[in-house]
Amino acid sequence: MKKADRRELTRSALIESAAIEFEQHGYAGTVLSNVSDRLGLTKGTVYFHFPTKALLAGSVIEHYWTAWDDDLEQARQSPDSLGGLRSLSRKVAERYRDDVTIRAAVRLMRERNVDVPSNYLPFIGWLNIVEEFLSKAVDQRELPEGLDVKAYSRQIVATVDGLQKMADDLGSRSELPAMVEEMWRVYGLDEKNT
Incomplete structure (x- = not known):
């Protein structure tokens, strides 16, 4: 070697x-x-x-942000943007459940005593990604025209982040993928409703 x-x-x-x-x-x-x-x-x-x-x-933290490249590209290839976003969110939940490096990076980004470069701030990247998918879903008429994409993006990102924290605190990390699926159902954006 x-x-x-x-x-x-x-x-x-x-x-x-x-x-x-x-x-x-x-x-x-x-x-x-x-x-x-x-x-x-x-x-x-x-x-x-x-x-x-x-x-x-x-x-x-850098590993966290590069770990999503393939998953993000695969989600972008989905014929419907909302389906791609749901698929990506499942992958996020599975990776958080299974990958210690992902969980460690999330903890580090949440801590205020770690100097995180601005391009790695915890929510900015995900807000932009979710906005991208929701905007395309509006353009493809999967979602209603005039939808407040920024507001929906904030709610989705905040909910997924909160579900991660809650799963850790309750010792139910294994249930995180199901919790994310439940989020889509509660928001009325699951496969049956779109």
């Missing part, structure tokens, strides 16, 4: 190890020696790849 490949594998392993720590302890409570200990590495190895805890947290 090439040195560059080993370096990339180590870097990926450090991000995943850090995600476990960030999810459990938050930014302030995460100790870099625990990240290295999980992998049987020295703390120096962590510092070689990530000179600061902030850079490591930033890499976890």
Whole structure:
């Protein structure tokens, strides 16, 4: 294995190890020696790849935003925009349920003591994505003309975020995909009503 490949594998392993720590302890409570200990590495190895805890947290957050590229592209290929948005929301719920790096990034973005670059702010990206899908759904006459797309986008993003938090707090993360499906039904935007 090439040195560059080993370096990339180590870097990926450090991000995943850090995600476990960030999810459990938050930014302030995460100790870099625990990240290295999980992998049987020295703390120096962590510092070689990530000179600061902030850079490591930033890499976890960056992973969050790049993790959606394929899912987003697939949703955009859907013949109906509302169906694409519903499909994407299911994928978000499943990933949040199953992927510690996604959950850690969400926790980091919610914490106020983490310096998150403006292009990675927790809600801006999702608001823009939901607005894009709803606007196309209006254009395709899946939704009524004149729909307040911004208001609907805020409600959908806030509801999904709240469902994630509630699922964590109630210990029902496994039910999150069903909760998101329920959201679409309650809003009257499920497959049966559109």
